[in-house]
Amino acid sequence: MKKKIFTLLFVGLMTIFMTACAGAIAPPAPDGAEDTHAEDSDSHDDTEMAEDDAHGDDEDHGDEDMADADMMGPAGYESWDAVLAEAEGQTVNWFMWGGADNINAWVNGPVAETLLADYGVTLNMVPINDTAEAVNKVLAEKEAGQDDNGSVDMVWINGANFLTMRQGDLLFGGWSEGLPNYAFVDASDPSVQNDFGTPVDGYESPYGKAQFVMIYDSADVETPPATIPELVEWIKANPGKFTYPAAPDFTGNAFVRHICYEATGGYEQFLGEFDQALFDEKFGACWDLLNEIEPFLWREGEYPESDARIKDLLANGEVHFDMDYNPGSAGNLIEDGVYPDTVRTFVFETGTIANTHFVGIPYNSPNKAGAMVLANVLLSPEAQLQKADPAVWGDLPVLDPALMSEADAAAFDALPRHPATLSTAELSANRLPELQADWTTAIEQGWIENVLEN
Amino acid sequence: MKRFSKGVAIALIIFGVLAPFIPLLIWSVARRWYFPAILPTEWSLRGWSYAFSNASRLPQALRQSFAVSTTASLLAILIGMPAGRVLGLYKFRGKTLVEFLILAPTIVPAFAVVMGIHVLFIRYGLADTLSGVIIVHLIPTLPYVTLVLAGVFANYNVDYESQARSLGANTWQVIRYVMLPAIYPGVIVAGMFAFIISWSQYLLTLMIGGGRVLTLPLLLFSFASSGDNNVTAALSIIFILPAIALLVITSRYLTGRNASLGATRGN
Numbered sequence: 001m002k003k004k005i006f007t008l009l010f011v012g013l014m015t016i017f018m019t020a021c022a023g024a025i026a027p028p029a030p031d032g033a034e035d036t037h038a039e040d041s042d043s044h045d046d047t048e049m050a051e052d053d054a055h056g057d058d059e060d061h062g063d064e065d066m067a068d069a070d071m072m073g074p075a076g077y078e079s080w081d082a083v084l085a086e087a088e089g090q091t092v093n094w095f096m097w098g099g100a101d102n103i104n105a106w107v108n109g110p111v112a113e114t115l116l117a118d119y120g121v122t123l124n125m126v127p128i129n130d131t132a133e134a135v136n137k138v139l140a141e142k143e144a145g146q147d148d149n150g151s152v153d154m155v156w157i158n159g160a161n162f163l164t165m166r167q168g169d170l171l172f173g174g175w176s177e178g179l180p181n182y183a184f185v186d187a188s189d190p191s192v193q194n195d196f197g198t199p200v201d202g203y204e205s206p207y208g209k210a211q212f213v214m215i216y217d218s219a220d221v222e223t224p225p226a227t228i229p230e231l232v233e234w235i236k237a238n239p240g241k242f243t244y245p246a247a248p249d250f251t252g253n254a255f256v257r258h259i260c261y262e263a264t265g266g267y268e269q270f271l272g273e274f275d276q277a278l279f280d281e282k283f284g285a286c287w288d289l290l291n292e293i294e295p296f297l298w299r300e301g302e303y304p305e306s307d308a309r310i311k312d313l314l315a316n317g318e319v320h321f322d323m324d325y326n327p328g329s330a331g332n333l334i335e336d337g338v339y340p341d342t343v344r345t346f347v348f349e350t351g352t353i354a355n356t357h358f359v360g361i362p363y364n365s366p367n368k369a370g371a372m373v374l375a376n377v378l379l380s381p382e383a384q385l386q387k388a389d390p391a392v393w394g395d396l397p398v399l400d401p402a403l404m405s406e407a408d409a410a411a412f413d414a415l416p417r418h419p420a421t422l423s424t425a426e427l428s429a430n431r432l433p434e435l436q437a438d439w440t441t442a443i444e445q446g447w448i449e450n451v452l453e454n
Numbered sequence: 455m456k457r458f459s460k461g462v463a464i465a466l467i468i469f470g471v472l473a474p475f476i477p478l479l480i481w482s483v484a485r486r487w488y489f490p491a492i493l494p495t496e497w498s499l500r501g502w503s504y505a506f507s508n509a510s511r512l513p514q515a516l517r518q519s520f521a522v523s524t525t526a527s528l529l530a531i532l533i534g535m536p537a538g539r540v541l542g543l544y545k546f547r548g549k550t551l552v553e554f555l556i557l558a559p560t561i562v563p564a565f566a567v568v569m570g571i572h573v574l575f576i577r578y579g580l581a582d583t584l585s586g587v588i589i590v591h592l593i594p595t596l597p598y599v600t601l602v603l604a605g606v607f608a609n610y611n612v613d614y615e616s617q618a619r620s621l622g623a624n625t626w627q628v629i630r631y632v633m634l635p636a637i638y639p640g641v642i643v644a645g646m647f648a649f650i651i652s653w654s655q656y657l658l659t660l661m662i663g664g665g666r667v668l669t670l671p672l673l674l675f676s677f678a679s680s681g682d683n684n685v686t687a688a689l690s691i692i693f694i695l696p697a698i699a700l701l702v703i704t705s706r707y708l709t710g711r712n713a714s715l716g717a718t719r720g721n
Contacts, residue, residue: 093665098673099680101500105509125511126665127676133660140569140661144576151582151664308681316489337485337496338681 074178074372083369088120090370094359095134096156098127102332106392114377121370131161138170138362150364154371158357159196162204163437165360172361175372176205181379186400190433191356197271197436204358205375208387209396211347211354211427212254215322215330217314219342226349228262232293239296241320245310246303246452247444254353255323256447257440258432260286262350267432274438283443287450294451303452315339325355327427328394331418335390344420351430356398381408390418396427464705471701475694481687501684505692511668512692519653519669520696521584526591527648530599531641533592538603538644543612553601560597564657572661582664590662591655595648602647606640639707646704650697 073079077086092115098104104127112123128134134155141150157165165171176182185192185206192206193199214231216224220241225231235242245252261267263286269278294301298319304310307324314322315338324330324345333339359378361371377383381404384397401409417423434440481487482501484494504510540546541553571590572581580586610633618632634641656671663669670693677686 095665098676099682101504101509101677101682101685105504105507108509108511124665126668127672128660129676129679136569137572137661137664140572141576141581144573144581146576146581151666306679306681308679311681318489336500336682336684337498338683340486340488 075172075175075368077178077369080178080180083372084119086369087367087373090367091122091124092153092367092370092374093124093126093151094154094156094371094374095126095128095131095137095152097129097131098125099129100393103393106387110386111374111377111383114383115374119373119377121373123374131155131157135161135164135170138165138364139168141364142168142170147364149366150362152362153365153367154374155360155362156207156357157204157360158355159434160437160441162195162358162360163198165362166198166203170363171203172363172365172368173201173203175361175368176200176202176375178202179205179372179376179379181376181381184379184381184399184403186403189400191354192398195358196355196434196440200358204360205379206398207357207359207375207378208384209354209356209398210325211327211396211431212258212323212325212352213327213330213345213347213422213427214352215314215324215343215345217317217320217340217342218344219340220317220320224344224346226346228259228348228350231348232289235293235296238320240298240300242293242296243298243302243304243310243313243319244323245307246305247447249306251307251323251325252303253440253444253447254325256286256290257353257435257443258348259290260443261353261432263289267435270435270439271433272436274436274442276442279439279442279446283446286443287446287454290447290451291454311338314343326395328390328396328418328421331390331420332394334418334420345422347422347427347430349430351432353434354427354431355434381405381411385411385415388412388415390416390421394418394421396424467705468698468702471698475691478687478690481683482691484684487683498684501686501688504685505688510673510689512673515668515670515673516692518584518667519671522587522591522659522667522669523649523652525588526595526652527599527645529588530592530595530648530652531603531645534596534599534644534648535603535641537596537600538605539607541600541604542607542610556597556600558597559593564594564655568657568661571658575662581662582666584663584667587659587663587667587669590658591652594655594658595651598647598651599644602644603637603640606637606644610636642704642707646700649700653693653697 073081073083077083094107096103096107104125107123107125112125115121115123126134134152135157138150138152138155141147141152155161155165162171177187182205187193191209195204214224221234225234231242244255247253247256260283264270264282265285269282297303298313304313307322310319310322311333313319322330327345330339330343330345334341334343359371359375361368361375365371379398381399384399385408387393387395388397397412401412404412435443480494483497483499485496485498485500487494505512537556541549541556571593575581575586575590580589614632614636615628618628623631654671655669656675659667659669660672663672670689674686674689674693677689680686
């Protein structure tokens with residue numbers, strides 16, 4: 001009798017496992033890279049359809065045409081006041097990379113306080129390791145039919161993750177250009193109109209800018225190489241003292257793109273849609289160059305799995321160079337004691353790659369109005385100024401000084417700058433664009449096949 | 455004397471467990487610590503002051519971590535005990551297959567199954583809730599609880615139960631006065647396993663908890679991969695303290711002594 005009871009309980013337990021496993025096998029894992037190629041040709045149609053969706057959702061405002069809606073308020077709202085009214089009392093779950101204490105402190109401190117005090121919106125910052133985690137979460141919700149009560153209200157996003165979300169129709173659209181503070185953004189700036197070559201089209205709101213810089217320890221390297229050929233020379237003359245992170249590390253991929261821009265004779269030929277034939281023809285030279293320096297890298301060609309490892313290696317004198325996609329990060333790391341005081345940054349005479357990072361709202365967020373208010377706060381001159389302060393974060397602003405009040409513009413000019421951080425003038429004189437995400441994905445794959453596995 | 459040497463042995467075990475964390479402790483207060491310096495050249499409390507600032511949201515994470523891990527391990531014991539009993543005491547056809555299936559969640563990486571589990575949990579309305587996170591934590595914890603208890607039951611003599619029954623005990627009394635006292639140390643150990651496994655879940659908590667459930671690993675992992683050694687070290691220490699406390703509390707049950715001792719010290 002008792003044996004039967006136990007057996008029954010046991011069967012119940014097994015059912016739990018089986019259900020969990022069966023559910024697990026069904027949907028394939030998302031892969032931005034795969035989608036990129038498959039859906040590339042339809043991307044324009046997707047855009048139009050998704051815009052229709054965004055307006056269709058908003059039944060109250062009926063069939064107003066798009067231009068009118070944009071004039072009145074974002075995403076078909078009657079006015080910005082209507083957004084504010086709806087936002088009051090909402091809680092915004094913002095999924096963002098949470099690996100920097102200064103950024104977390106700023107978001108959970110001044111940003112959250114302003115949002116609550118001025119707009120009655122509560123901010124719940126969700127720290128994540130990798131933005132893809134948030135993208136996968138929205139994707140899973142869509143697969144499960146959770147179309148209007150999703151758990152992600154805002155994501156900090158750009159590049160391939162933005163492309164994946166656009167292709168999967170995972171983003172809410174038609175709102176970002178209607179934010180009141182968008183008036184301070186130079187709307188004609190290509191780096192605000194495009195996110196890694198993908199048109200933004202109102203699906204995400206600019207948040208900050210980043211530019212790749214090379215980092216070196218001036219105690220070990222007197223004059224940093226001015227060009228990539230000089231860097232190659234240096235690497236060969238100083239075996240074991242340079243390395244870069246392996247794909248899929250974000251920073252490592254960006255470094256490889258710099259080498260490829262140089263080795264293939266310039267990025268200009270790759271602007272626009274991905275072209276497999278052109279890629280196959282030109283990028284051999286890049287793999288050759290990278291393979292040529294490989295024996296001279298750290299541990300005769302071992303690639304650390306992340307940029308964080310290289311920061312450690314530089315701090316401990318194992319290598320003499322590092323790199324970062326945030327021009328202010330070296331200064332912050334010196335202040336935090338991670339780097340020695342002698343660390344400095346430089347950019348190549350031929351320029352370094354720059355991009356814009358954004359915030360997006362998932363299509364199924366139940367707190368879209370609150371998220372828009374948050375995006376607007378992030379775009380305000382006050383927030384952008386705070387964020388640009390090296391003591392707070394040191395992120396490059398997205399606002400155009402010419403569109404701001406003179407006092408605001410002067411405040412940006414007066415910001416202190418860490419000795420390790422280059423001036424905005426030095427940075428902006430040497431800027432290169434990012435290629436479309438299809439290209440960057442192909443370069444990442446090409447590096448794995450031709451350099452790592454070679 | 456015997457008591458003393460036992461004390462030394464326990465102290466050594468605890469030291470062996472703690473020693474690897476000494477660098478962690480130093481890192482949490484180091485500002486600059488480069489090779490080849492043995493000790494940091496500059497000190498700072500930045501890691502700790504961040505950990506205890508409002509920005510880190512530590513109190514919420516501690517509270518929810520404790521709520522999830524305690525409930526999940528109690529549930530795991532409740533569900534795992536019958537299964538462990540059957541596996542430990544009886545032989546039946548397909549037992550190997552059953553054991554394999556129970557082990558499956560420990561073999562299959564969480565990353566491979568989490569998307570499917572998530573979709574399922576959304577359909578059942580369990581996503582983004584504390585109870586959903588507790589239930590999903592049963593998946594990695596149950597195999598350990600079940601197998602530990604199967605081992606305990608393998609050394610358990612069912613004849614005592616027959617004896618109690620012949621003296622008129624009903625099913626509940628048999629469980630309460632015969633079975634539980636005999637397996638009690640094993641239950642504690644299984645519970646400790648479950649707690650620690652649940653305590654360190656990252657991906658399952660992130661996907662099922664949807665950011666509304668914030669546990670310590672969520673705070674810790676976003677720093678661990680960013681190379682910020684101070685904050686990571688401070689958070690790591692806070693993270694491992696409960697595990698060490700549990701080890702200290704349960705260490706006496708890990709000595710291999712069982713049954714009668716546990717019974718007299720009571721429940």
